[in-house]
Structure formats: C-alpha cells, structure tokens
Amino acid sequence: MKLGFSAEDELFRQECADWLNGQMAGEFKDIKGITKLTGSPERRKEWEQQLAAHRWSCIGWPSQWGGRDATLAQQVIFAEEYARAGVPGRINHIGIELAGPTILAFGTEEQKRQFLPGIAAGTTIFCQGFSEPNAGSDLASVRTRGRLENGEWVVNGQKIWTSLAHISDWIFVVTRTEEGSQGPKGLTFLMMPLDQPGIEVRGIRQINGDSEFNETFFTDARCPADSLIGAVGQGWGIAMGLLAFERGVSTLGQQMGFRNELDDIIAAAKANGAANDPLIRQRLAKAEIGLRLMRYGALRMLSQTDHKKIDGAALTYKIQWASWRRNLGELAMDVLGQAGEVSDHAEYEWDTLPNLFLFSRADTIYGGTNQIQRNLIAERGLGLPREPRYVPKG
C-alpha cells in the first residue's frame, strides 16, 4: 500500500504542468480561472481544439482515436494538474468522459469513425438527454417516444436539465421505442444532431441567475435509423454503463477545483479576521479533512483491482463530495458575512464564493439525490431490502 506515484509518473506530471501552465500564461490567459460552466463559450471551444491539437483532449482513449493510451495513474495526474493550473472545466466533458467511452465500449466501428474524431478534436460537443419532467430520480420512467418511420427515428417528448445543450452539437437521448412498455424495458439509446427544426432548446434560469441547464423539446425530431447505440430496446443497459463512467478519473480533477474553492475561503477568512473565530477554525479544519479524504477515497477506488467486489469507496463517493461541497458553500457565506450578500456586478452575477453557495444546492440533487444515494448504499452496499414499488389500488 502506498500513496505516491512512480518517478516516471512524476515526470509525466511535470510535462502536464509545464504545458498547461504555459497555455494559461500565454495564448489562453483570458480563460484562466473561469469557474462557471457558461463563461466564454466560444473561447472554450477553441481551448478544446487546442487540447486536441496537442493530443491532450482525451488521453485515456486509445491512441488510434486521438488519445494516448494513458494509464489510470497518468489520467489522475493530468486531471489534478489541469485543475491546479486554473484551467476552466471542459465544456465537452460529456463528449470526452461519457459519450466517447460509451461509443468505444458499445458502438460499431462505423460509429467510432463517425463520432470519435470530432469529439477528440473538440469540434463535436455532446450533451446528455436523460432526465424528463416526470423522470428524475426515477429515470426508468422516461416517456419521450421514438418510432421508426421511413428509415428514420422520429422522436417526440421533452428532456430537462440538459446541461450546455445550447452550445452543443449532438445529444444522446434515452427514448421509449416500444409502445406500452414500462420501466427499464423498451428503451433505446439514440444519438441526435441538435441543429434541426424538430428540436428546441430553452434555457432554465437557475438559483444563481445563470442558465447552464436547459429544457430540450422534441417535436418530430429526426435521426437516421442506425443512429443508436446497442440494440433497439437495450437503451437502459447502455445508459447505466454510461453512468458508471461518471465515477471515473474526472472526479480527481473536480477535487482540485474544490481545492481552489477552499483556498479562496481560507484566504478570505485570513483577510477579514474570521480565521480568529474558533468555530470557523474547526469548520475550516473539517473542510480540509473532508477534501483530503475525497482524494484518498478516489485513489482507493482507482487502486481497486477486483471489480466484482462491492467497492465501498466508490459507492459512497457521490454523497460524500456533494454534501461536503454544500457545507463548503455555507462555510463560505459564514466567513464572508454580509459581504457575501452583495455583488460588484450590475447584473445578477456572483463571484466564486457566493456562486459556490448558490450552485452547491444542486450538488446534492443532480446525478442522484442524497436520498437516492442512501437507498443505493443501503441496498447495494449493505444488502438491505429494496424500496417497495407503489402499486395503485383497484
């Protein structure tokens, strides 16, 4: 058991850091430190392409598709250095971390040729069409319908919380393609171009005034008959496989972003004297401990070689980070005091810490609420009975 990385890996770390810091001091100086997912979208598309031009866009992918066949340790290192250098989050995160790996795992050779080069190059931006107004935690109850008509899928319905749909090129959509089917059966996983008359994207204004999420409406929207991953009716399995990718290496990069947030709070506490309050000091220490434990939990998760075993670190990871960050937002406001209640911007726009406070309320909801996480932990991790299904009487 050990914490450290090999000397070879540390060389790789240096290489990552040098390149990223060079970019953030040079050509892409203007995007350094942006924390909002919606900030400077055009420049950030260019950044995706810059990453690709230097083969840094998807290092974990096979080299055949623009990756570097990077080891898990190298992917961890890149993610850590990426965030440490203050580089803004990937606007094509869904393409790189979810759509790409799903296509690699379940797609046909032709689909790989069709999609992977564009995703790798940062020219095909993907978003995710899973949730619906009546299919949130209960994802399997999706109602958006798909039917085959003259060699095309014709899709009708509505998706919601489609993050970044307004700047994306493609959307993957879980649709109900078997009339009368219920739950996880009869679903199909389609890939649809967003730029078409049958699709309308409307922003949802959020608690922080920003609009990262959208509603996406499908009215006779179309894609070719072969634009599906896996077989007709097998969409649930594909969607679940995709969600498993969400727990991968990218979490390490996310943590370095958290590191920056906590450092901002520590700096604010020192500057305004809150750091002299013993109770604030306790909470800062707790936040520090929680952050470190996220990193070592993730390293445990990634060091796990027996994938058949239930991995407690993986199963508890989502609720751990989400709760930690929501608490961090509250700590930020307690440190800032009333200064956190006003913005220097004329518009309803917030700097990092007040924005953290507002946005982090979403963390314990999306990707499986804390309550759903506890069900999963109890049922999968501890073997307790499953929640009963509601059966209407009569």
Added chain:
Amino acid sequence: MEFAFTEEQQMIAETAQAFFRDNATSERVRRAMAADGIDRELWAAFCRELGLSGIGLPEETGGSGLGMVELAIIAEAAGAQVAALPMLGSLVQAAQAIAAGGTQEQRAALLPDLISGEAIAGYFYDGALKVEGDRLTGGAHYVTHGASASLFIVTDNRGMWVVRADDPGVTVTAQTSMDQTRPFARVTLADAQGEALADPAAALAAAHRAAFIAVAAESLGGAQACLDRTVAYSQERVQFGRPIGSFQAYKHRLADMMIEIEQARSVVYWAACAVDEQSDEADLAIHAAKSFAADTYFRCAGDMIQLHGGIGFTWEHDAHLFFKRARSLQSMLGSGNWHRERIATMILGEAA
C-alpha cells in the same frame, strides 16, 4: 496506483481478523472486564504464538519490522472485537518511544520483554513534572492499564524517562473506569527514580504518530463492527410484519454510518502510509485520522444502540462495549477539537 493492501498486508489482515474473532469473544472480553481489563491468555497468544506484537518495531530487538500500515491493520482487527489487551500503552506508545529514542542498551534491555508480553508498560504525560537529577515527582490520572504495568514511560514533552513500577516512590491506584476493557490507573511519582531516554524528541514524535494511528485504526475496526452487527440485526428483527432494515429511515441511518466509515478507512490508511513514506502530509494526516476516526466510531456506536432499541441499552448486549470504548478514544490523546485546531493552524499558515 497502489493505495490498496499488498498480498502480504492482505494476509496479515486476514490472520489478525480471524485471531481476534475466534479468541476475543464477548465472553472472554467480559471476563477481563471483571478483572484488570486484560485477557492474559489472549495477550500471551497475541505476543508469542501469533507473533504480531513486534509490528512496527525494529527486528534486532525482537520486532518484526514492517510499519504503520501493518500496525493499523492489527489495531483495526483488535478494535473490531473491543479486545481487552494493553497494546496501546505498552506496544504502541511505550515500545515505539523506546525504539525511537532509547540507546542501543535501553532498547536491548526493555523491548524484548515488551514484545514477548512478559512486561507491560504504561505511558503518561505530566506537563508539571518536577525533575531533579534522576528523581521525578508528579503523576497522571488516566494511565491506560496502569494498574497492570511493571514499568512506566513518563514524559513532560521535553524529556522522557523509564520508571519502574516497584520503585518505592511510585504509587499506583486502579480507577473504576467507564471502559472496563481499557481501565485507567492513577500513578503518583514522589521522588521516583527515572532513567532518561537518550533522544526524547524522537521518542515523543514516534509515540504520538503511532498512538494517533493505532487509536484511529482501532476506531475504524470498532465502527465497522457496529455497522456490521446492526445490519445483521436489522434483517432478523421483525416489526409491523417486516424486517426493520426495510424501513427507509433505518436504511438511511445505516447508509450514513457506511459513508462515515469509508472515509475513516481512507483517513487511517492515508495517515499510516504518509508516516511510513515520510510524506510531508504526515503531520496533517495523523491529526485528521485521530479526530475523524474517533468521532466516526462514537457516532456509529451511538447509532448502534439506537437502532437496536431496548436490547441495545442492556448490559447483556455488546453495544455498550463499543460505545464506551469509542467515548474513551474520543477523549484520550487530545479531543477532536484539539486535533482540528492543530490542522487549522497548519492550513492557515500560522506558526504552531
């Protein structure tokens, strides 16, 4: 990445878990509780037959080398059964201090008997210790297994001394202790003779590191046992026609225990590795480990009582053994607040 047990470590873990599960039974722990808090037969088997007592101690004195990760593995397994052993004071604090700060002669004279279990040492701190030449006057109230010790390691955080329990200047009084598996004694020194350890700074650092890690690991083992036992109970006990473990309020509380325990597992082995690798994170990690794991243990032990209902409140059920051990671990060697204040000082960049 190798933040997982090696095959050898996995083997040690399985051996230690089986040893404590089979031998440190509730019946035997309770027998020790009625005496001086030591299961002598278990202690002899642990030190001599199992050969696990020398972990983390140098080989030339009868130790088995290895490091803090292996020490944590043993402490975790012992903690899962609330084993009644003087391991913390004797093998972790005293032996680590002697190994790190003693001269060659002191190590050779003292360690073999501690490792074989023939001698038991107590360890204590007295900030107001009066030192005149080799004569010590002072004492402490909460010396773990002190009434069973034949020698004491005494420190005022500047010097460190070995004091024989049979020295005429030493008075030891057993205390009625809430946790009877690790009872305290009051030790008074009146002009008692002390033999100074050669390098007290090294001895102190080693004793602190090892003790924080051992206490944290013991807490992890105990917390996991509380969860495992409560899960088992929740599937047997039926109310309203269903196993109580099928109620969502119950499931969620168990899930919360697991969430804390998984983090406790990360903190214990992070700290152990950081010390073994002499990482610059080691200082922060040991304070994080002691505070986080002990708090987790107490929370899980309290939940264990609540989730067992009335039976969990009885003397007959083992829940109170965990609960009392957990409370004792929270208070000893610095409260959670004290350790977190150390961490706050570090992250705020203030001089300690």
